[in-house]
Amino acid sequence: MKKLPKSFYSWTTISGVVLASVSFLIILFLILISTIFPRGVSQYLGLFTYIILPVFLIIGLLLIPIGTWRKFKRDKKRQVQRELKFPKVDLNDPGQRMIVFIFLLGSAAIVLFTALGSYEAFHYTESNKFCGTLCHKVMSPEYTTYHQSAHAKVACVECHVGSGAGWYIKSKLSGLHQVYAVLTNTYPIPIATPVYSLRPARETCEECHWPEKFYNRELISKRYYLSDEKNTEWDITMLMKTGPAHKALGLMSGIHWHVNPEVKIEYVSANFKRDTIALVKYTNLKTGKVFTYRDTANVYTNTQIDTLEHRVMDCIDCHNRPSHDFKSPIRFFDEAMSAGKIPKNLPDVKMEAMDILYNNSFPTPDSANRFIRSKFTDYYQSMYPEIYDSSKALIDKAIEGVQTAYKQNIFPEMKAQWSSHLNYVGHLETNGCFRCHNNSFVDEEGDVISRDCNLCHEIIRQGIPGKMETTNIKSSLEFKHPVDIGGEWKNLACVTCHKNLF
Ligand code: HEC
Ligand code: HEC
Ligand code: HEC
Ligand code: HEC
Ligand code: HEC
Ligand code: HEC
Known part of the structure; x- marks a missing residue:
């Protein structure tokens, strides 16, 4: 046999x-x-x-x-x-x-x-499915915000791996480690950010956005609602000086000057998050001249500087949230109201929403949902009984609008939200550009990295609709703060108040 x-x-x-x-x-x-x-x-x-x-x-x-x-x-x-x-x-x-x-x-x-x-x-x-949903709970913050971003159709691997065998193997090895961390429940909460092992952005982002391409200045309009009884609308339109005034000048001036191939900006960050900068070095690669800017407000010794992280500035030192932007309650509320998802004619709605979202934290999305509903209901029942009786649908719409926006931007289970995943484009809620542009970094020749309000953008229109202050595109307006703070915005960093408005 x-x-x-x-x-x-x-x-x-x-x-x-x-x-x-x-x-x-x-x-x-x-x-x-x-x-x-x-x-x-x-x-x-x-x-x-x-x-x-x-x-x-x-x-x-x-x-x-x-x-x-x-x-x-x-x-x-x-x-x-x-x-x-x-x-x-x-x-x-x-x-x-x-x-x-x-x-x-x-x-x-x-x-x-x-x-x-x-x-x-x-x-x-x-596949995006593998990267974004396999470890559902772990990746849900990044996956959800990704779908709301301009990059919703760009595959995760285009930014996180890029082309070439070397990075492919590196990513699979680190992926193996991550799968292990998920299976054994040993992953960090929140997932560490910034990602120190991310491939240099110039190698990935520039596959699609090469610096020679973004010359045009862009007009951007922002809409805010103040937290007063009427949810007063306040609009600002400004010209972002992404590039110089004329395309032909290339990257000679404007915001994208930092990624001009003839320029190298290096910086030393004082902490892991890179939200405090200790020293800035600008090398003109054409002339070889080096300018070293030191912080005159917080003095660091050379020995301190040597022990800190040194980094060459690239796209993600500004665009660190190109695809995972966790918006703060102020921002996601304003966007939802602007989009009509929260009714503008419900009195106090912004004030009440801000009170709920900034002064409480929730262990799960469900507990947040329940709390939002009960607080709103109680508030209108006691403060505006006539609205509560006659326009219950308005209140329901506000509740649902706030709940949905919350779910898309705050992820309590992974502790991922605006205050842990800072966005460095701008300077309102994080120091962003003002990490360097704060008038206190001074070089050998006494020049500062400027925080002149017209260096990066020019305000064309601002104010309450119907009573707007406007100018033409050739000149610009002096910024007017939406509520009277006695001119404090000229001296203080915006973030001093805006990090904790409520
Ligand atoms: C447009 C480029 C881009 C795409 C597309 C993209 N990411 Fe990211 N992602 C980034 C950048 C840049 C960072 C790091 C930011 C930093 O280091 O500060 C990041 C960070 C992360 C982090 C670390 C935590 C955090 O929020 O900083 C995770 C996890 C992540 N991405 C997952 C994903 C997944 C999953 C996808 C696809 C569904 C994806 N990313 C698609 C650019 C991208
Ligand atoms: C595979 C192509 C691709 C890659 C890689 C890529 N992007 Fe994009 N990016 C796009 C597309 C497509 C858009 C949307 C259309 C547009 O605005 O040009 C976009 C839009 C943007 C915008 C405008 C966003 C907005 O909200 O209007 C920024 C900023 C940006 N990308 C930065 C980055 C950065 C930083 C990286 C690298 C971390 C990167 N992109 C990598 C394709 C890409
Ligand atoms: C790591 C430090 C650093 C950060 C962060 C930074 N910058 Fe700069 N920036 C510099 C330095 C250094 C210069 C050159 C200063 C000079 O020559 O006066 C500069 C110059 C500029 C200029 C003038 C360029 C020209 O010559 O026309 C603009 C505009 C600008 N930055 C915009 C921004 C914006 C917008 C942000 C935030 C999104 C930002 N910067 C963040 C370091 C920084
Ligand atoms: C100094 C900070 C800074 C750096 C460095 C930087 N950007 Fe930007 N970028 C901005 C700002 C500010 C805007 C204006 C739009 C906005 O506010 O989002 C912008 C706009 C853009 C846009 C959309 C508008 C347009 O003109 O097409 C893209 C795409 C973009 N950047 C890609 C990149 C890439 C890719 C890199 C790296 C090679 C890079 N940026 C480096 C600050 C920066
Ligand atoms: C170094 C560049 C730079 C300087 C200097 C600067 N800004 Fe900005 N500002 C930005 C960028 C970048 C944004 C974000 C645009 C965006 O969100 O797309 C911004 C946004 C704003 C906004 C909209 C707020 C928001 O984030 O919704 C206001 C208002 C504003 N700036 C006022 C000022 C004032 C007032 C000054 C002078 C004290 C000033 N800026 C100086 C770069 C700068
Ligand atoms: C002294 C504290 C303080 C400083 C400094 C400050 N703000 Fe404000 N800001 C406020 C308060 C308070 C409000 C009203 C918030 C509300 O009613 O919802 C506000 C509202 C705003 C709004 C309306 C939208 C919103 O976010 O609610 C904008 C835009 C704004 N500030 C821009 C700036 C800019 C730009 C700077 C820095 C150049 C700055 N602020 C500095 C206190 C401050």
């Missing part, structure tokens, strides 16, 4: 055969299912089909030669095949012919399936 050589009959080999065949059959079955029901299956299926089961398949396949070899050695010790150093292959023996046949067929099948499998595994692990 025994057609195969004796050394094949070992428990190790047989378990290998069983393990490999069972894994293989399940893989085939799963592929079949996901072909028949492409939409109905969960993303976990891919994890099993292309990663977990193939590992068992390979273990099974490895067990076969290991078992055979061990059995052969054992038999040899028992003097069954004493005279031989290696197993003898004799194709005239039907048993041996069979094993060579199985071996060749098996190898061919493995090579074929490995090729197909690694192709599928590659696509699967590069």
Whole structure:
């Protein structure tokens, strides 16, 4: 009966055969299912089909030669095949012919399936679904904000991996570590940011946005609502000096001057978050001249400077939230009201929402939802009983608007929100540009990194609709603070008040 050589009959080999065949059959079955029901299956299926089961398949396949070899050695010790150093292959023996046949067929099948499998595994692990939803709870903050960003159609890997084999392998290795962290529940909460291992932005962002391309200045309009009884609207339109006044001047001036190929800006950050800067160095690569700006408000010694992180400025030192912008309650409320999702004619609604969102923290989105509903209901019931009785729909709409905006921007379970994931474009709620542009960094020649209000933008229109102050595009207005703060905005960094307005 025994057609195969004796050394094949070992428990190790047989378990290998069983393990490999069972894994293989399940893989085939799963592929079949996901072909028949492409939409109905969960993303976990891919994890099993292309990663977990193939590992068992390979273990099974490895067990076969290991078992055979061990059995052969054992038999040899028992003097069954004493005279031989290696197993003898004799194709005239039907048993041996069979094993060579199985071996060749098996190898061919493995090579074929490995090729197909690694192709599928590659696509699967590069997909947004894999990156964004597999470890659902962990990635949900980044995945949700990503879908609200201008980059919602740019794959995660375009920024996080980029092209080239080196970074591909690096990312898979760090990915392996991350999968392990998720499986063992040892990932950090919140996920550490900034990402120190991120590929230099110039290599990824510039695949799509090369510096020569963004010359035009851009007109941006902002709409705010004050937290007074009438939710007074306040609009500001300003011309952002992204590039110089004329395209032909290239990157000679304007905001994107920092990424001019002839300019190198380096900085030393005083902390992990990079929100406090200790020293700035500007090298003119054309002339070789170096300017070192030191902070005159907080003096750091050279020894202190040497121990801190030194970094060359690139895109993400300003655009650090291009795809995961966690908006503060002030901002997401204003946007929701501007979009009509929260009714403007409900008195005190902004004030009440700000009170709820800034003065409480919630362990889960559900508890936030319940609290928002009960606080709003109580407030209008006691303060505006006539509105509560006649316009309940208005209050419901406000509640739902605030709940939805909350869910899209605050992720209590991962502790991810505006105050942990700072956005450095601007200077209102984080120091952003004012980390350097604060008039206190001075170089050897006494020049400062300026915080002149017209350096980066010019205000064209501002005020309450109907009573707007306007100018034409050739001149600009002096900033008028929406509420009277006695001119304090001229002396204080905006963030001193705006970090904690409520
Ligand atoms: C337009 C480029 C871009 C895309 C697309 C993108 N990211 Fe990011 N992501 C970034 C940058 C830049 C940072 C780091 C910011 C920093 O270091 O301050 C980041 C940070 C992260 C972090 C670290 C935590 C944090 O918020 O800083 C996670 C996790 C993350 N991204 C996941 C994803 C996932 C998942 C996707 C796809 C669904 C994705 N990213 C798509 C640019 C991108
Ligand atoms: C695969 C292409 C691609 C990559 C890579 C990419 N972007 Fe974009 N980016 C886009 C597209 C498409 C848009 C939307 C259209 C537009 O505004 O030009 C956009 C828009 C933007 C905007 C305007 C955002 C807005 O809200 O209007 C900024 C800023 C930006 N990208 C920065 C970055 C930064 C920083 C990186 C690198 C971390 C990056 N992009 C990587 C394709 C890309
Ligand atoms: C790491 C420090 C640093 C940060 C952060 C920074 N800058 Fe600068 N910026 C500089 C330095 C240094 C100069 C050159 C100062 C000079 O020559 O007067 C400069 C110059 C400028 C200029 C004038 C360029 C020209 O010559 O026309 C503009 C505009 C500007 N920055 C805008 C911004 C904006 C907007 C931000 C925030 C999104 C920002 N900067 C953040 C360091 C910084
Ligand atoms: C000094 C800070 C700073 C740096 C460095 C910087 N940007 Fe910007 N960028 C801005 C600001 C400010 C705007 C104006 C729009 C806004 O407020 O979002 C802008 C606008 C943009 C826009 C959208 C508008 C347009 O003109 O197309 C893109 C895309 C962009 N930047 C990409 C990049 C890329 C890619 C890099 C790196 C090569 C980079 N930026 C480096 C501050 C910066
Ligand atoms: C170094 C560049 C720079 C300087 C100096 C600067 N700003 Fe800005 N400002 C910005 C950028 C960048 C934004 C963000 C634009 C955006 O959100 O797209 C901004 C936004 C604003 C806004 C809108 C607020 C918001 O974030 O919604 C106001 C108002 C404003 N600046 C006023 C001022 C005033 C007043 C001064 C002078 C004290 C000043 N800025 C100096 C770069 C600068
Ligand atoms: C002394 C504290 C203080 C300083 C400094 C300050 N603000 Fe304000 N700001 C306020 C208060 C208070 C409000 C009213 C908030 C409300 O009614 O919702 C406000 C509201 C605003 C608003 C209306 C929208 C909103 O966010 O509610 C803008 C825009 C604004 N400030 C810009 C600035 C800028 C730009 C600077 C820095 C150049 C600055 N502020 C500095 C206290 C300050």
